[in-house]
Amino acid sequence: MDRTAGLSMAVPAARRRRGLRRAERLLGVVMLAPALLYIVLLVAVPFLLAVFLSLTNSSAGSLEFSFVGLQNFKNVMASPVFQRALRNTFTFTLISQVTVIFLGNVLARALLKRFRGKSLARFLILMPWAAPISLATLSWLWIFDSTFSVINWLLKVAGWLGPGQWYYWLGDPTLGMVAIITVHVWRMLPFSTVILLAGLTSIPNEVHEAADLDGAGPLGKTIWITIPMMLPILTVALLFGVVFTFTDMSVVYLLTRGGPYNSTHVLASLAFQDGVLGGDVGRGASVAIFLLPVLVILAVTMLRVSRRAEVA
Amino acid sequence: MHTRRSFLKGAVAATAAVAAGPTILVRDARAAGQLKILQWSHFVPAYDKWFDPWAKEWGSKHGVDVTVDHVGFADVVPRATAEVAAQSGHDIHMFLGLASAFEEHVIDLADVVTSLEKKYGKPVELARRSTYNPFTKKQFALSDMWVPDPGNYHKEVWTKIGMPNGPVTYDDLVKAAPEIKKVAPQMQIPIGVGLSQDIDSNMAVRNILWCHGGSIQDKDGNVVLNSPETLRALEYTKKLYSVGMTQAVLSWNAASNNQAFNAQETAYILNSISAYRTAQDNKLPVLENYFFTPALKGPTGIQLASEHVMSGYVVWKFSKNQDVAKEFLVALVDASRDSMLGSKLYNFPSFYGAAADPGTPPPKKQESGAAWIAAQCNKDPFGSAPADKLALLAKSLPWSTNLGYPGYANPAEGEMFDTYVITDMFAKAATGAMAPKDAMLEANTRARQIFDKWRAKKMVGGGGKDK
Numbered sequence: 001m002d003r004t005a006g007l008s009m010a011v012p013a014a015r016r017r018r019g020l021r022r023a024e025r026l027l028g029v030v031m032l033a034p035a036l037l038y039i040v041l042l043v044a045v046p047f048l049l050a051v052f053l054s055l056t057n058s059s060a061g062s063l064e065f066s067f068v069g070l071q072n073f074k075n076v077m078a079s080p081v082f083q084r085a086l087r088n089t090f091t092f093t094l095i096s097q098v099t100v101i102f103l104g105n106v107l108a109r110a111l112l113k114r115f116r117g118k119s120l121a122r123f124l125i126l127m128p129w130a131a132p133i134s135l136a137t138l139s140w141l142w143i144f145d146s147t148f149s150v151i152n153w154l155l156k157v158a159g160w161l162g163p164g165q166w167y168y169w170l171g172d173p174t175l176g177m178v179a180i181i182t183v184h185v186w187r188m189l190p191f192s193t194v195i196l197l198a199g200l201t202s203i204p205n206e207v208h209e210a211a212d213l214d215g216a217g218p219l220g221k222t223i224w225i226t227i228p229m230m231l232p233i234l235t236v237a238l239l240f241g242v243v244f245t246f247t248d249m250s251v252v253y254l255l256t257r258g259g260p261y262n263s264t265h266v267l268a269s270l271a272f273q274d275g276v277l278g279g280d281v282g283r284g285a286s287v288a289i290f291l292l293p294v295l296v297i298l299a300v301t302m303l304r305v306s307r308r309a310e311v312a
Numbered sequence: 313m314h315t316r317r318s319f320l321k322g323a324v325a326a327t328a329a330v331a332a333g334p335t336i337l338v339r340d341a342r343a344a345g346q347l348k349i350l351q352w353s354h355f356v357p358a359y360d361k362w363f364d365p366w367a368k369e370w371g372s373k374h375g376v377d378v379t380v381d382h383v384g385f386a387d388v389v390p391r392a393t394a395e396v397a398a399q400s401g402h403d404i405h406m407f408l409g410l411a412s413a414f415e416e417h418v419i420d421l422a423d424v425v426t427s428l429e430k431k432y433g434k435p436v437e438l439a440r441r442s443t444y445n446p447f448t449k450k451q452f453a454l455s456d457m458w459v460p461d462p463g464n465y466h467k468e469v470w471t472k473i474g475m476p477n478g479p480v481t482y483d484d485l486v487k488a489a490p491e492i493k494k495v496a497p498q499m500q501i502p503i504g505v506g507l508s509q510d511i512d513s514n515m516a517v518r519n520i521l522w523c524h525g526g527s528i529q530d531k532d533g534n535v536v537l538n539s540p541e542t543l544r545a546l547e548y549t550k551k552l553y554s555v556g557m558t559q560a561v562l563s564w565n566a567a568s569n570n571q572a573f574n575a576q577e578t579a580y581i582l583n584s585i586s587a588y589r590t591a592q593d594n595k596l597p598v599l600e601n602y603f604f605t606p607a608l609k610g611p612t613g614i615q616l617a618s619e620h621v622m623s624g625y626v627v628w629k630f631s632k633n634q635d636v637a638k639e640f641l642v643a644l645v646d647a648s649r650d651s652m653l654g655s656k657l658y659n660f661p662s663f664y665g666a667a668a669d670p671g672t673p674p675p676k677k678q679e680s681g682a683a684w685i686a687a688q689c690n691k692d693p694f695g696s697a698p699a700d701k702l703a704l705l706a707k708s709l710p711w712s713t714n715l716g717y718p719g720y721a722n723p724a725e726g727e728m729f730d731t732y733v734i735t736d737m738f739a740k741a742a743t744g745a746m747a748p749k750d751a752m753l754e755a756n757t758r759a760r761q762i763f764d765k766w767r768a769k770k771m772v773g774g775g776g777k778d779k
Contacts, residue, residue, distance in 0.1 A: 060393040060396065060413060062396075075761060146563045147571070170562075259739075260562035261509075277389060277730045
């Protein structure tokens with residue numbers, strides 16, 4: 001083959017490669033576009049809108065507004081209801097996440113074992129995750145009802161509650177928070193269990209066998225093998241749970257509507273009450289984005305941890 | 313011969329025809345007129361069974377395709393917020409009480425009200441005060457009906473304590489509570505007045521406030537919550553809570569007081585007749601002891617109760633069917649008799665004249681309508697025993713008032729209602745979570761913030777005499 005013929009063949013090949021590269025790039029853009037569009041339209045735009053609205057006196061029944069600077073933030077920070085909701089948000093998140101991780105671990109370990117009816121157990125554990133929250137909370141509403149609580153009737157029959165004694169689950173600020181945390185833990189537990197189960201099964205058996213040969217006991221294996229090897233996935237589960245809990249309002253809204261006397265609100269439910277029900281969109285937006293700095297730090301940490309987990 | 317190209321052509325043409333078919337049908341329907349209505353799922357389900365076919369029938373008579381969508385009462389305001397933001401949705405939106413916050417986005421219905429007034433006379437005053445803004449001079453909504461809010465009492469229990477006709481004053485509740493505990497120890501909550509973040513509690517605490525001489529605003533829209541009268545109402549509620557209530561009332565939702573009364577777990581609640589109709593439908597044991605009292609009197613002698621529901625139909629500015637919507641609303645008022653019967657006497661006409669006997673001359677219509685309403689209440693066509701059990705409802709107008717009393721139901725009052733500022737004040741004072749005075753001052757501060765905000769938007773008057 002002469003040189004000219006070689007060149008004449010090389011040119012179309014190079015063109016083809018360039019064409020392929022261009023097509024690949026185009027395909028990449030096309031494939032990414034729906035996700036990007038989704039993020040821009042349903043995440044970025046509403047988020048920026050919320051930041052914008054928090055600086056205005058916008059109300060629900062009006063499309064007109066004027067800028068009020070940080071006045072909404074000043075007003076909400078001075079409000080005792082907001083201060084209580086802020087405290088509740090942290091309490092709610094902390095207690096529910098610690099409980100979810102602990103119980104999720106117990107369940108995941110139990111599901112690692114072989115036993116009769118394991119698939120049924122798995123199905124039942126996953127049920128709360130699949131059930132619509134509004135439907136599930138309605139059932140819980142009856143369980144915790146202040147007048148007809150099933151728990152109270154059982155406690156009465158068991159002799160725990162004497163004559164005249166009664167727990168007003170949703171009528172007492174502390175018991176109200178207990179009820180909210182209980183339902184949230186019930187709801188989040190399957191997610192945590194599945195993630196932790198995946199983490200546990202990913203630890204090779206050889207590692208445990210080697211530790212057995214070295215004479216490590218169950219506690220030693222947990223501290224030196226399981227926890228370090230599960231740490232990345234545990235952190236991801238925890239961070240997902242924390243972000244989800246920080247921003248969730250459904251359980252509070254459906255169970256107590258923030259009562260009694262606005263004592264069980266979290267920031268998300270208070271934002272809904274003020275911004276949507278009360279019509280003060282500016283105030284509602286300022287309550288909703290108050291935790292933005294905390295959530296940004298959490299999100300960055302989450303991304304870093306997941307990258308580290310990927311590398312590991 | 314069919315080629316691949318011709319097959320593709322045929323397929324495209326068929327697909328286009330299938331896709332365009334419904335559009336063509338929709339366009340035909342639109343040409344004849346279309347009306348989309350959003351309203352609540354009525355507390356008495358029988359009403360929806362009357363309303364939906366009636367609206368459809370009205371549509372078919374007038375060549376209009378009518379669609380009725382129902383939402384739970386708690387979703388009425390969020391849905392309106394969403395539709396305003398989207399500037400699209402239904403043509404007519406029904407509010408339960410305070411539509412005033414949406415005034416800017418609804419058309420003025422003054423012409424509709426004027427024509428109805430010519431036909432039937434003035435609407436009841438509480439309906440006018442709930443649908444008209446004197447500050448902007450806009451008739452932002454039309455009320456076709458309102459609902460009285462009597463006391464519901466357990467006859468047997470109250471008879472045992474020597475009050476067979478139930479309580480008359482707020483003081484009676486305090487006196488009766490310890491006695492009820494003695495004669496009916498199985499009842500968990502002797503007096504079931506809600507103090508929670510729900511619609512019924514919102515009305516109940518306002519009743520207590522007004523009957524003790526207090527109010528959120530005065531007749532001109534000045535904030536006057538910080539007053540000795542409010543303090544007296546809070547101290548009274550604290551006393552009532554300690555002798556006759558439990559923490560259950562702090563957690564109640566709109567259905568809880570109904571459920572507690574129907575389960576005979578309380579001897580007194582404030583509610584419309586929906587709970588009673590439920591007891592009737594289900595033949596509950598409480599039925600024979602289910603009786604009603606008028607609003608209670610406070611120490612001032614004031615006897616007032618908030619309306620339980622006040623319909624406020626608005627027509628959005630973005631609606632393309634405004635004229636049809638107005639015609640529909642007129643027809644709805646015309647059908648006031650059917651509406652009252654459809655709701656099993658739950659709805660009371662806002663235009664009493666619309667319930668008049670056919671053929672009555674206009675000046676006599678209100679009188680005739682009132683007589684017809686009284687006749688229904690005096691002999692309940694829905695099987696009350698005794699038949700005059702609901703007779704007191706016919707005389708409920710003098711002791712019924714609007715949210716916002718003694719002023720108008722303005723958007724500031726609406727925000728106070730929807731963010732539970734007043735129920736919180738009462739609950740905190742009643743439970744001792746705060747001293748009554750501190751609870752009052754906290755609520756007053758919030759009230760002033762809310763009123764100031766709406767004044768800045770030029771939708772609420774007053775301000776010069778805020779306390």
